Amino acid sequence: MPIISVFFGIIIRMYHDDHPPPHFHAFYQGFEAFVGIADGEIIAGTLPNKAARIVRQWALDHQAELMANWSRGEALEPMELIPGADQDD
Template sequence: MPTIAIIEGVRITIYLKDHLPPHLHAIFSGQEAQISIATGLVLNGNLPRAKLKAVQAWLAANREQVSYIWREIRAGRNDGGMIE
């Protein structure tokens, strides 16, 4: 599970060969949320409200790059790397 960013202490990961729809995993202090890359909505799980808002803002600013990395990781052409 490549980590692609750390946002205010929240680790953002994309699992290899993960299921559709395209999403990321946001992990913080024992909590995890699956967040849609396309919409920023929580698909499953939860995070503290302030942490979720920070992740959603980061995702909105980086959506195109996150979508590209999600496709590349799923296709086995990329093993991650941090998005600044």
């Protein structure tokens, strides 16, 4: 599963040809969550509250890039890296 972003110790991955709805996987200190691209909300799994807030805001800020990667994944094409929340202004 390709890593598409890393920030504040949070690793964001996305599977190729994954099941709907469009989502990504966030990993942080032994926690894992499936996060919806549309709203940044956790679909399944869990993250600590602070990490969940950071991931949600990052997802909303990078929704277009995440959807572009989702489309690449459906087409089995290489995904692009997305800047992390620690690089956002």
